[in-house]
Amino acid sequence: MSTTTVVARTCRAEVGRVWTLRSSFVLAAVTAAAVVAFGGLVGSTSDPDQVSPGSTAWDGGQMSGMFALFGILALSVVTATADYGTGGIIPTLQWTPRRGVLLCARTGVIVATGTALGLLSGAAASLVVWLFLPGLGLPAGDGAAVMGGLAYVHATGALLAVGLGLLLRSTAGGLVSVIALVLVLPMLLAQLGYTWSTTVAAHMPGTGALFLIFGEGPSDDMTAASARLTLAIWATVAISAGGWRLLRTDAT
Template sequence: MSSTTVDPTVGPAVDPAVDLPQPSAATVLARTCRAEWSRLWTVRSTWWFALATAVTVLGLGLVLGIDVSDAPPDELPEGTAWRGGSITSTFGLYGLLALCAVAATADHATGGIVPTLQATPRRHVLVVARTVVVVAFATLFGSLVVAGSSVIVLGFAPEMGLPVDVGADFLADVAYVYAASTLLAVGTGLLVRNTAGSLVAVLGAMLVLPLMLALLPFQWAVDAAGLLPGTGAMRLLAGEAPVPLSATAAGVTLGVWAAVAVVAGAVRLVRSDADR
């Protein structure tokens, strides 16, 4: 019977796949979030969309402030300076939607999704990290520039005031709409995997279809407009929508659309070939 001699200076062989400690799920998620943050800012379109959104929102705040400053005191618009932010927030929303749709589809368009998944083979971790990073940034950034536009209006019309309690309620609505809407954009991007197609689908559901259906002389079209996410977003941001809708119904409608979109996008990324 033959025997195996083990060199004592070398020691027994070690299988790294078995014996090396594996990183925890939290560690992998944190690393992936850092990678997604870096990827977000290496895409040139992120800078352009962020700049365009800030210029649009703050520029409109400046225009509104100048317009208010020229009005006689007895003709000032009703409400506080936060009213200016509610007007500019609707325009800022569309820039954020474009930013998120492009961020979700950029590496599918370039083929970079293949090395991305080689570095992060746990696809559900990639879905969570990409969604959290993109949506969190868009929501925080959008809320800040909307608050900034309200401050600009206040600078031209200090008599309008900027009460904290009103601002807290208003910015909470803005943050919810921005978070749900950008979640919808990211989910659509993961599902469609095409930048142009994602932009058309998201902007159609958020802007074009609600306005178009509400103008048609058919009750079914008006009812359909009330079920679209863009109608809910307009109601919460501007206080009015193309069709009558309560704030609760608007929030639920927008939230359901966002949840369905991100689940559908996640399922496709996890279950199907990433380069198709």
């Protein structure tokens, strides 16, 4: 049997595993509801006469991207670590002894699921903003740019979360770690006000995501390119470390 066939079958199995978890439906529903509700809040409280020139309804969807990111991070950690907590990882590895195949399938399915959730909820939020403020419009070109930017943030965030989950093999540990890296540490370091703390904060994954979504960061030296590079490096290191543990150490 070819490797492509094995990977495809493992991906189908991973899709089934993800969506047999009750937590997956809960997290997806809560995330989508929060993002769409934020879009409604933005649309209903904005004064059409005070909207910045050149703004579109997609801007509201982009602002909601941070809410989607937290839901995606939680969903990614939970789905990556669920069978470690239940002991289901043992039969999983018996059915898929080629651990590299399992790593590719699990990572790909979770990242694709999280990214799709972010894009769909972001598009829905933009539509809600447009319903309240039809004068803003929903130009296709702006939509492609906004959704492409959000897809990058959400995909790298999901990759980071999967890597931490596989490395720690603990849902609680993975959630605490990813929240610390994305939310707590960047804010804490930026608030300290020292040059070194600001520099460190600018290189945290949460700061990169914040910059790409809102265009703001703790350092004036930050650019969109540097923020993308920061997210890519964190995601690569995390999934490399998590993948190494899956491939090289005993699952129990």
